[in-house]
Every structure is written in C-alpha cells, then in structure tokens.
Amino acid sequence: xxxxxxxxxxxxxxxxxxxxxxxxxxxxxxxxxxxxxxxxxxxxxxxxxxxxxxxxxxxxxxxxxxxxxxxxxxxxxxxxxxxxxxxxxxxxxxxxxxxxxxxxxxxxxxxxxxxxxxxxxxxxxxxxxxxxxxxxxxxxxxxxxxxxxxxxxxxxxxxxxxxxxxxxxxxxxxxxxxxxxxxxxxxxxxxxxxxxxxxxxxxxxxxxxxxxxxxxxxxxxxxxxxxxxxxxxxxxxxxxxxxxxxxxxxxxxxxxxxxxxxxxxxxxxxxxxxxxxxxxxxxxxxxxxxxxxxxxxxxxxxxxxxxx
Amino acid sequence: xxxxxxxxxxxxxxxxxxxxxxxxxxxxxxxxxxxxxxxxxxxxxxxxxxxxxxxxxxxxxxxxxxxxxxxxxxxxxxxxxxxxxxxxxxxxxxxxxxxxxxxxxxxxxxxxxxxxxxxxxxxxxxxxxxxxxxxxxxxxxxxxxxxxxxxxxxxxxxxxxxxxxxxxxxxxxxxxxxxxxxxxxxxxxxxxxxxxxxxxxxxxxxxxxxxxxxxxxxxxxxxxxxxxxxxxxxxxxxxxxxxxxxxxxxxxxxxxxxxxxxxxxxxxxxxxxxxxxxxxxxxxxxxxxx
Numbered sequence: 179x180x181x182x183x184x185x186x187x188x189x190x191x192x193x194x195x196x197x198x199x200x201x202x203x204x205x206x207x208x209x210x211x212x213x214x215x216x217x218x219x220x221x222x223x224x225x226x227x228x229x230x231x232x233x234x235x236x237x238x239x240x241x242x243x244x245x246x247x248x249x250x251x252x253x254x255x256x257x258x259x260x261x262x263x264x265x266x267x268x269x270x271x272x273x274x275x276x277x278x279x280x281x282x283x284x285x286x287x288x289x290x291x292x293x294x295x296x297x298x299x300x301x302x303x304x305x306x307x308x309x310x311x312x313x314x315x316x317x318x319x320x321x322x323x324x325x326x327x328x329x330x331x332x333x334x335x336x337x338x339x340x341x342x343x344x345x346x347x348x349x350x351x352x353x354x355x356x357x358x359x360x361x362x363x364x365x366x367x368x369x370x371x372x373x374x375x376x377x378x379x380x381x382x383x384x385x386x387x388x389x390x391x392x393x394x395x396x397x398x399x400x401x402x403x404x405x406x407x408x409x410x411x412x413x414x415x416x417x418x419x420x421x422x423x424x425x426x427x428x429x430x431x432x433x434x435x436x437x438x439x440x441x442x443x444x445x446x447x448x449x450x451x452x453x454x455x456x457x458x459x460x461x462x463x464x465x466x467x468x469x470x471x472x473x474x475x476x477x478x479x480x481x482x483x484x485x486x
Numbered sequence: 487x488x489x490x491x492x493x494x495x496x497x498x499x500x501x502x503x504x505x506x507x508x509x510x511x512x513x514x515x516x517x518x519x520x521x522x523x524x525x526x527x528x529x530x531x532x533x534x535x536x537x538x539x540x541x542x543x544x545x546x547x548x549x550x551x552x553x554x555x556x557x558x559x560x561x562x563x564x565x566x567x568x569x570x571x572x573x574x575x576x577x578x579x580x581x582x583x584x585x586x587x588x589x590x591x592x593x594x595x596x597x598x599x600x601x602x603x604x605x606x607x608x609x610x611x612x613x614x615x616x617x618x619x620x621x622x623x624x625x626x627x628x629x630x631x632x633x634x635x636x637x638x639x640x641x642x643x644x645x646x647x648x649x650x651x652x653x654x655x656x657x658x659x660x661x662x663x664x665x666x667x668x669x670x671x672x673x674x675x676x677x678x679x680x681x682x683x684x685x686x687x688x689x690x691x692x693x694x695x696x697x698x699x700x701x702x703x704x705x706x707x708x709x710x711x712x713x714x715x716x717x718x719x720x721x722x723x724x725x726x727x728x729x730x731x732x733x734x735x736x737x738x739x740x741x742x743x744x745x746x747x748x749x750x751x752x753x754x755x756x757x758x759x760x761x762x763x764x765x766x767x768x769x770x771x772x773x774x775x776x
Contacts, residue, residue: 218610304693458607
C-alpha cells in the first residue's frame with residue numbers, strides 16, 4: 179500500500195515536472211521581457227546621467243513626477259489619452275454589438291462570408307499602411323480634399339486643422355477595429371443555445387423583444403469582459419494611430435499627443451530617461467488601478483461577469 | 487405584407503454592404519493612385535480610378551530593388567521564424583494551462599495574465615534590450631519580444647480546454663508519456679486553434695514596425711513596414727532637393743509612396759484566404775475567463 183502510494187506520488191510529480199517543462203520556454207520569455215522590466219521601474223526615481231550609468235546615478239525621489247505634473251503637457255496628454263479611449267470604447271462597443279446583431283440576421287452563407295471577409299480587411303493593414311490610406315483621402319491631393327475643393331473650400335489642409343482630428347482619429351480607429359470586434363461578438367451570439375430562441379419564437383416574441391430579452395443579456399458576459407479589457411488599457415493608446423496617421427505634424431500635437439507617443443518622443447528625441455520612465459510608471463500604475471476598480475465594480479453588479 | 491417583411495432585411499443588407507465597401511475602398515484608392523500618372527495626380531488629385539494609367543511608380547520604386555528585396559527578406563525571415571517558434575511555445579504553455587490537474591495551474595495563469603494588466607513601461611524595456619541583452623540591431627530583437635503574447639495564449643488555452651479530458655486519460659492508461667500525448671494527440675486536435683493563433687502571429691510579425699522603430703538603425707535589418715515609414719521621409723527629402731535643383735524633377739513622390747504601400751501590404755493579402763477559413767472558429771473565445 180505504502181509502496182503504491184509512493185509510486186503514485188512519484189508519477190504525479192513526474193507529470194508536474196513534464197508539464198512544467200512544456201511551459202518553460204514561454205515562462206522564460208515572459209520573465210525576461212515582462213517581469214525584468216517591471217523591476218526597472220526604480221529608474222523613475224533616479225536622476226539618470228550617462229557617465230554614472232543607471233545604477234549609480236543619484237536618487238531623485240519624486241522629482242521626475244513633479245516635473246511632469248507641473249508641466250502643461252501633463253494635462254494635455256492625460257486628457258487626450260482618456261478622452262480618445264473613452265470615445266473609442268463607447269462608440270466601438272456599441273457599433274460592434276449592432277453589427278454583430280445585423281450579421282446574425284443574415285441567413286445566406288454566401289452573403290455572410292462576403293461580409294466577414296470585407297470587414298476583416300482593415301484589421302489586416304499595419305498602421306503605416308492605414309496612414310497612407312488616410313493620406314490618400316485627406317492629403318493635399320486626396321480624394322476628400324478634392325471634393326472639398328469642388329465645394330469651394332480651397333486649400334483646406336487637414337494636417338493643420340486641429341478641430342477635425344478627434345473626429346478623424348475616432349473614425350479611423352473604429353473603421354480599423356470594427357470588423358474584428360463585431361466578429362468576436364457575432365461568435366458570442368452563435369454560442370448562445372438555439373433553445374432560447376426557439377422557446378421565444380413559440381411564445382410569439384418579436385425580433386426586437388428577442389434581442390432585448392435574450393441575445394443581449396446572454397451576450398453580456400462577453401461584452402463585459404471585452405469592455406473591462408479595454409478599460410484596463412484606458413491609459414494606453416494605439417501608438418501607430420496617433421504616431422503615423424497624423425504624420426508627426428507638430429501643430430497637431432495638442433489633439434494627437436497621447437501618453438505613449440509622449441513617452442516615446444521624450445525618450446528618443448529629448449533623451450530624458452528619468453522623466454519618460456516616470457510618465458511610463460504613472461501610466462502602468464493608473465492602468466492597474468483602473469483594472470482593479472472596474473473589476474470590483476463589475477463584481478458588485480454581477481459576480482458572474484468578473485474578470486478575476 | 488411581403489414588402490413589410492422584406493424591408494428590414496434589405497435595410498440590414500444595405501448597412502452591411504455600405505460598411506463592406508468602406509472597408510475596401512481605401513485599398514482601392516491607394517492601388518489606383520499607385521497606377522496613376524504623377525503629373526495628372528498633381529493636377530487633378532487622387533481618385534478611385536487610375537488616372538493616366540502607367541507603372542512608372544512601380545518602375546521608380548523597383549529601379550534599385552536591392553533595398554526593397556532586402557527588407558522583404560528581413561520581413562519574411564522574421565515572420566517565418568517568429569511564427570514557428572511562437573506557436574510552439576505558446577501551444578506548450580496553453581496546453582499546460584488547460585490541464586485542470588496541473589498542480590500550479592492557478593499561479594501559472596496569474597503569472598501569464600498579470601502581464602496584460604501591468605508592465606514596466608517603455609524605458610526599462612528599452613534599456614534592458616539595448617544595454618543588457620545587447621539585442622539592438624540584431625535580427626533577434628525583431629523576434630524574441632513577441633514569442634509569448636498573453637492574448638494569444640488565452641485564445642489557445644480556451645480552445646484546448648474544449649478537448650475532452652477523457653482523451654488525455656485514455657492515453658495515460660495506454661501508457662503514453664505526457665510529452666507524447668501533447669505532440670501526438672493535443673497538437674493535431676488543436677489544429678484550428680493553432681492555425682488561428684498562427685495567422686494572428688504572422689500578422690503580428692509582418693505588420694510590426696514598433697520593434698524596428700525602437701531597436702533597428704542598421705540598413706540591412708530594416709523590415710518592410712519600417713522601410714515604408716522611412717520612405718515617406720525619404721521621398722519628401724528627394725522632392726525637396728528636386729525643387730531646389732530644377733533638372734531633377736522626375737521623382738513620382740505621390741504615386742511611388744502608394745506603390746510602396748501596395749508592395750508592403752500585398753503579401754498579407756495572399757495569407758488572407760487561409761485566415762478567413764479559420765478565424766470565426768478560432769475566435770469563439772465565447773466565455774473567456776482570465
């Protein structure tokens with residue numbers, strides 16, 4: 179008896195060992211590229227200078243943070259980041275749910291396939307290509323610029339008009355991501371058991387009632403998780419959208435500069451290591467707090483839908 | 487009656503068709519500009535149809551193809567090597583995470599998915615990669631950082647969780663080792679999931695400009711997307727010099743730009759049909775839980 183127990187526990191630990199070995203390469207990669215940089219957040223509290231190196235540079239306490247928050251840029255980049263993301267989440271989620279519901283109404287497989295294929299196109303292009311596409315519409319020789327000229331707006335330059343960029347960036351962002359997210363929601367709807375819909379049909383529910391009473395509530399866990407994930411990233415932006423699409427026009431910075439592009443420019447153009455890592459740390463910390471908060475809120479409303 | 491029933495259907499199709507058109511129109515516009523004649527463009531502006539059809543933009547871009555071919559080579563190499571390694575190691579960890587009977591399942595999922603919520607930020611990562619790992623200006627810097635992406639691991643794990651555990655148990659009773667179960671049973675069964683994640687990974691590597699923007703200065707290691715980005719600046723530089731020196735006004739800046747974009751986007755369009763086959767199935771992340 180004791181011998182078999184011993185043998186059992188031996189095979190069990192062998193099993194754990196082999197499985198751990200299978201996971202090991204990924205564990206290592208994640209350790210090196212995600213966890214070691216986390217240890218590097220102390221740089222934010224240093225006054226880095228190149229002669230002494232990072233470790234030997236003097237500590238500076240919260241100086242880097244103070245410097246950032248007392249600058250006028252701080253309010254601008256935080257406002258832009260949060261503002262754009264909020265609009266993206268609201269508009270993007272609403273539209274993708276609507277499109278998923280519309281797709282669900284399409285019965286013909288041929289049409290369905292065609293729509294899905296078309297909708298996925300924008301997802302396939304890198305931001306650099308998208309920037310070129312945008313340029314082909316709103317550049318000096320662009321199609322939309324041409325239309326505006328025909329309407330009498332001569333020499334309208336999209337790349338200097340700040341007011342139009344919040345609309346443009348929202349439009350482009352939604353355009354690029356809508357196919358992808360609506361298909362995720364569509365797949366979610368497909369996952370709902372047909373029994374519910376059949377029962378509703380027998381009870382004589384209208385299409386609209388079915389959507390409100392069955393489809394949406396049953397889709398809610400997926401919607402919550404997708405929204406939570408985007409809220410978790412509310413302090414992060416799609417770098418490519420804000421960096422390439424407005425083509426680095428300095429005049430547009432007040433409406434296109436977000437935390438990510440700010441940190442990048444700070445690091446690569448001004449070489450300010452201390453301050454850019456302070457802003458980066460602020461970003462990570464805030465993002466973390468936001469995820470915990472929204473998860474807590476969801477948990478209070480509905481235990482089922484929580485992320486963790 | 488029939489009209490009342492048909493009308494909503496037609497409206498739905500109308501909305502979907504309009505958005506479908508909006509999705510490909512920009513591609514059509516850059517293709518048509520790339521096929522247009524530069525002087526006509528400068529006079530009349532861009533349009534959805536090629537104006538003064540010619541291939542001079544492509545001739546210009548491909549005139550000295552060495553740089554372009556080199557960028558293509560870098561992109562292909564990075565995408566191929568990166569995708570193969572990435573799918574293998576992601577499959578490994580996803581499988582382990584999908585096993586309910588794995589002792590450290592919870593701590594390991596926390597370890598992986600925590601990185602989706604918190605990270606060290608750009609500066610520590612940059613310093614680690616360039617000063618301590620010395621990966622700057624090597625081909626590896628374009629591959630290694632994307633080998634284990636938590637989101638892809640999540641998709642793959644969800645997919646593998648659907649494989650009935652009884653299959654694994656019966657293999658064990660037959661005396662198969664864990665490794666053998668993974669390679670001979672799980673990998674073949676998870677093929678649609680692997681294909682989806684594989685295609686996402688190809689896309690990730692092919693479309694990446696971030697790593698090259700950060701870590702590549704060396705001409706021979708510039709991938710296509712980054713080259714495209716630098717090309718905008720280069721052509722602007724060329725046109726500026728051209729306007730200073732009158733004899734040199736033959737740079738088809740507007741059309742060449744778009745020709746380059748087509749060349750960089752093209753190969754992914756070839757992958758598209760394969761992608762199409764798998765994505766809805768693979769994306770059924772339905773009840774994803776972190």
